[in-house]
Amino acid sequence: MENRTRNGSRRRMYLKMVSSSLIRRASRLIIAVLAIAIGATILSGLVTIYYDIPAQLGREFRSYGANLIVLPRGDAKITREVLDDLRGLIGTEKIVGMAPYRYQTVKINEQPYIIAGTDLAQAEKNSPFWYIEGSWGNAEDTSSVMVGHEIAQTLNINIGDTFTVQGVRYGQMAEASRQDLSAEENQKRDLGAQNFSMKLSVKGIVTTGGAEEGFIFADIDMLDDLIGDTFRADVVECSVVADAAELSALSSRIERDIPALQPRAVRRLTQSQDIVLGKLQALVLLVTVVVLIITMISVYTTMMAMVAERRREIALKKALGAESKLVMGELLGEGVLLGFIGGALGVFLGFEFAQRVSLNVFGRAINFQWALIPVTIAVFITITVLASIIPVRKVMDIHPAIVLKGE
Amino acid sequence: MSSKILELKNVSKIYGNLKALADINLSVNAGDWLSIMGPSGSGKTTMINIIGCMDTPSTGSVILDGVDISRENAGSLTRIRRDKIGLIFQQFHLISYLTAVENVMVAQYYHSMPDEEEAMEALAKVGLADRARHLPAQLSGGEQQRVCIARALINSPQILLGDEPTGNLDEENEGIVVDIFRRLHDEGVTIIIVTHDPEVGDVAQRKIILEHGKVVGDIDQSATFGEALKLKGKGE
Numbered sequence: 163m164e165n166r167t168r169n170g171s172r173r174r175m176y177l178k179m180v181s182s183s184l185i186r187r188a189s190r191l192i193i194a195v196l197a198i199a200i201g202a203t204i205l206s207g208l209v210t211i212y213y214d215i216p217a218q219l220g221r222e223f224r225s226y227g228a229n230l231i232v233l234p235r236g237d238a239k240i241t242r243e244v245l246d247d248l249r250g251l252i253g254t255e256k257i258v259g260m261a262p263y264r265y266q267t268v269k270i271n272e273q274p275y276i277i278a279g280t281d282l283a284q285a286e287k288n289s290p291f292w293y294i295e296g297s298w299g300n301a302e303d304t305s306s307v308m309v310g311h312e313i314a315q316t317l318n319i320n321i322g323d324t325f326t327v328q329g330v331r332y333g334q335m336a337e338a339s340r341q342d343l344s345a346e347e348n349q350k351r352d353l354g355a356q357n358f359s360m361k362l363s364v365k366g367i368v369t370t371g372g373a374e375e376g377f378i379f380a381d382i383d384m385l386d387d388l389i390g391d392t393f394r395a396d397v398v399e400c401s402v403v404a405d406a407a408e409l410s411a412l413s414s415r416i417e418r419d420i421p422a423l424q425p426r427a428v429r430r431l432t433q434s435q436d437i438v439l440g441k442l443q444a445l446v447l448l449v450t451v452v453v454l455i456i457t458m459i460s461v462y463t464t465m466m467a468m469v470a471e472r473r474r475e476i477a478l479k480k481a482l483g484a485e486s487k488l489v490m491g492e493l494l495g496e497g498v499l500l501g502f503i504g505g506a507l508g509v510f511l512g513f514e515f516a517q518r519v520s521l522n523v524f525g526r527a528i529n530f531q532w533a534l535i536p537v538t539i540a541v542f543i544t545i546t547v548l549a550s551i552i553p554v555r556k557v558m559d560i561h562p563a564i565v566l567k568g569e
Numbered sequence: 570m571s572s573k574i575l576e577l578k579n580v581s582k583i584y585g586n587l588k589a590l591a592d593i594n595l596s597v598n599a600g601d602w603l604s605i606m607g608p609s610g611s612g613k614t615t616m617i618n619i620i621g622c623m624d625t626p627s628t629g630s631v632i633l634d635g636v637d638i639s640r641e642n643a644g645s646l647t648r649i650r651r652d653k654i655g656l657i658f659q660q661f662h663l664i665s666y667l668t669a670v671e672n673v674m675v676a677q678y679y680h681s682m683p684d685e686e687e688a689m690e691a692l693a694k695v696g697l698a699d700r701a702r703h704l705p706a707q708l709s710g711g712e713q714q715r716v717c718i719a720r721a722l723i724n725s726p727q728i729l730l731g732d733e734p735t736g737n738l739d740e741e742n743e744g745i746v747v748d749i750f751r752r753l754h755d756e757g758v759t760i761i762i763v764t765h766d767p768e769v770g771d772v773a774q775r776k777i778i779l780e781h782g783k784v785v786g787d788i789d790q791s792a793t794f795g796e797a798l799k800l801k802g803k804g805e
Contacts, residue, residue, distance in 0.1 A: 168682045175674060175683040179667065186666035186704070478662045481623060482720075483651020484679040485644065563623035566658055567614065 180495040184503075190471075194464040195504050198542055201457030202508020205450055206538045207515035210531055212446045214516070216405065216439055218524040223435040228259070228288045228399035230409060231426045238422060239264075239394035247420050248398065252412065256403050259287030262395035264382055268327040272345060275313060277327065278377045279385030282308075288401045292374065296321040296366035304384035306365035310375035314367045321364055327378075328359040332391035358388050405439065406432040454545060461549035465497065469553045476557055477565035486558045493554045494547055501546030505539035512538070573632075574599040574727055574759050575620065580629035580639075582615050582782075589615040590626070591782040599727070602750070602760040604770035607779035613763040614732060616779065620761060621730045622650040634727055651680050655721030657762075659733035661713040663705040669716045670701040673723050680724040691719040695749055711742025718749055722758070729753065731762035735769050747772050 184191055223229075232248060234240050245262055252260075261284040266277045282299045299306050309319065319325055334356035340347075368374055386393055404412060409432050413425040469476070479489050513530050520528045575597040582590040590612045597603060605613050618624035619631060622638055625646070630639045638649055650656075663672045673688040692701050695715035705713055714734060721729055731750075735743040747769055750760055754774070764770045778786030 171682050171684070172678060175678045178671065179664075179675070179678075182666045182671070474662060475664055478664065479675070479679065480647065481621075481650070481656055481662075482676050482679050483647055485647055488679065561623075563618040563621075566660075566662060 176492065176495065179492055180499060183492075183496055184499055190468075191464075191500065194461060194468075194500050195507070197457060197460035197464065198500060198504025198546060199507040199511065201453055201460070201545070202505045202538050202542050203511040203515055204453045204508075205457075205541065206509050206512025206534050207519070208446050208450045208453070208512075209534060209538075210513060210516035210528060211519055212443055212450070213531065214520060214528045215442055215446070218520060218526060218528075219435070219439055219442070222524065223431070223438075226291065226431055227428070228261075228401045229404070229428045229431045229435075230400040230402050230412070231428065232398040232400060232416065233424050233426065234396070235422055235424050239396060240398060240423065242393040244420060244422050245393075245395065245398060248400075248416065248423065251416060251419055252400065252402055258401040258403060259284045259289075260398060260400045261285040261288050262382060262393075262398045264385060264393075264395050266329065266385055266389055268329040268378075270317060270325055270327055275327075276377055277307075277385055278379050279382035280379060282379065282381055285379065285399075288399055289370075289374075291370070293369040294366045295369065296364070299365045299379065299381065301381050301383065303365070304381045305360070305362055307362045307381075308366035308368050308379040309364055310377050310379075311367055311369040312375040313378060314364070319364050321367065324361050324363045326359060326361050327388075328357060329389065331356055331358055332389045358390070360388055404432075406436045454541075457542075458545050458549040461497075461500075461546050462553060465493075465550045465553035466556075469493065469556045473560055473565050476560050477562040480560065481562035481566055489557050490554045493557065494550055497546040497550040497554075498543050501543035502539055504546070505542030506535075508542065509535050509538045572599050573597070574601075574634060575761075576632040577616075577620075578630045578632070580616075580619065580626045580631060582612070582619065582624070583627040588782050590619070593629070593782075593784055595777065595784060595787075597728075597759065597761065599759055600754070600757045602754045602772075602774040603762070603777055604773035604775070605761065605763045605777045605779060606765070606767070606770045610781075611779040612782040613779055615782075617730055617732050617761070617763050620728070621654050621656055622646040652724070653727045655724070655726035655729045657714070657717050657721050657729065657731040657734045659736040661705070661710070661717050661737070663713055663716055663720075665705055668702050668704055669697060669708065669712075669719075672705070672716055673720045676720045676723050688719075688723060691723045692716070694722070695719045696745075709742070711738050711745055714738060714742065714746055715749065718746070722753070728759045728761060731760070731764075733764060734762055735764065735766060743769065 232240070240262060245260075249257065249260060261280050264279040266279065267274055268277050269275070282301065286298050294308065296308070299308050309317075314320070317325060362378075362380070368377075368379065382393070382395070402409065402412065406427070406429070409427045413427055416423055416425045476489055479492075480486065512534070517528055520526060573596055575595075577593050577595040580590055580593040581588060593612075593616065605616065607613050615624065619626055619639075620633075622633075622641075623646070625641070626639050630637050632638075633649065634653055636649070638646065641649065663669075664675060667675065670685060670688050670692060673691055674683040674685060677683045677688065689698060689701055692698055692715075695718050697712060697715050697719065700708060700712055705716070708716065714737075718734075734750075735746050738746060743766070750762070751772065754760055760773070762769070762773070770776055774789065776786065776788050777784055778788075
């Protein structure tokens with residue numbers, strides 16, 4: 163009991179000395195606190211960015227197109243139910259875009275072309291890099307479609323022009339044009355019950371530099387109605403926020419849980435994403451290490467100056483009977499408090515820093531990582547203590563008789 | 570009869586070719602009040618550092634409270650100093666960021682356990698109860714030295730050592746501090762002070778004169794330093 167009172171009393175005095183030294187000498191320690199706070203700001207900011215880069219850049223990479231292509235197994239098609247199962251399995255929060263495609267051959271001016279029926283809103287999310295002259299089509303105005311640049315040139319059509327598509331309804335047999343009939347007569351034959359015909363208008367012209375320029379893009383439900391069939395997709399293009407490993411795991415899960423589908427990760431894209439992410443994270447890590455070293459040097463020099471400035475006080479404490487380790491403990495206690503204050507300041511300033519970087523570079527806000535508070539404070543207490551060890555050991559060299567000499 | 574609290578036997582301190590103390594023999598009884606005087610470089614501070622366990626002699630022995638401290642290591646000397654010596658400095662040496670009472674409590678903290686009530690009593694003894702919560706910068710020189718005395722006394726040391734304790738004080742404050750010493754002496758505290766000031770030195774019960782590291786005079790209260798120096802000049 164007596165021991166506990168004694169220890170409590172000594173602990174209070176220790177805290178009193180350490181805190182008074184910092185509070186009443188604040189003007190002298192402001193540089194040390196600033197050095198630590200700046201270090202902690204950069205560290206916590208960079209760590210926030212470090213952990214947020216995969217999510218942020220992952221979404222940025224999605225602008226390069228789908229990274230997961232899902233095909234039906236065998237000759238079957240992908241039904242609406244299977245598509246819903248796929249969406250549930252991937253998780254809506256991970257999906258940037260998920261566009262099913264149904265390809266249908268049609269005739270325009272008796273020449274064959276392919277209409278790609280899709281969910282245009284989702285296709286737009288999957289392919290933000292497409293250059294669209296005019297605008298994207300939508301599910302409300304189903305007779306307005308987008309045509310590939312190549313088709314637009316071949317048919318010599320522009321935004322607002324109309325053209326007629328014809329074809330054979332789903333499950334019906336196509337009849338070949340008869341050589342003995344005129345084109346007009348053949349066209350009339352094509353308007354029979356087994357065939358369809360619809361006038362479409364050009365809402366947008368698609369330029370991608372790729373195969374897309376040879377397609378007509380229309381709403382998939384409109385296409386289903388036109389050909390008289392229910393939803394049956396040939397392929398689903400997915401843009402998923404995931405790195406190569408996650409995508410590979412997701413593919414395995416899809417294969418296992420939805421046997422009707424065979425997923426294919428777009429490796430070139432995911433690998434590039436991983437390489438860029440890896441390099442960026444390594445860069446952030448390197449900068450973090452440099453900042454830590456600079457902070458340590460700064461704290462070291464500050465503590466060196468502090469010990470030199472307080473030689474008389476240290477000598478006095480030793481003259482009063484303090485053992486060197488006790489005085490060293492007090493100085494290290496001050497270091498711990500400095501690390502705590504600087505670290506705590508840095509956490510919040512660091513978040514502000516990371517938030518601004520994220521908003522300016524990625525255009526998105528980031529979430530505050532609560533775990534950063536204890537981690538940053540602990541790191542900076544450790545750094546301050548480590549940087550203080552050599553200066554604080556100078557206490558052992560201070561001789562009270564020499565330093566406190568009266569004259 | 571008073572018991573011997575301190576004894577220096579053939580104590581010398583040599584720095585290279587310089588003999589700061591040469592064969593000093595001195596014994597001090599408990600409750601004695603000694604003044605050590607002498608010109609600069611006479612070895613006063615070296616002597617007080619050795620008695621105060623902040624230095625060790627090159628030869629000879631120092632018996633403090635029955636223990637030979639002349640061959641103790643730094644750690645032991647620190648412990649002995651903490652337990653048996655109270656130090657007062659010319660330049661006060663208070664910790665600037667602690668209040669008067671906290672400065673007194675620091676000595677308690679290193680000795681055993683801080684006790685604010687006791688520290689306040691010690692300050693009251695030197696007439697500073699109402700200045701206990703002031704920082705050193707808010708105290709006059711005399712007040713700072715009184716805090717220093719309270720700090721030196723707080724652990725009930727066996728010897729109170731003062732190195733020019735009035736050296737930085739004006740006449741009025743010098744008088745206050747000397748009065749405190751007089752009272753402490755009456756209470757039985759052993760006091761050893763180094764001083765340049767004959768007026769302060771003369772108040773002591775016993776006067777030691779040092780020159781070139783040697784004791785050249787050891788006189789009692791009946792003679793003043795001035796008289797002692799005259800006697801020495803006549804070779805007596």
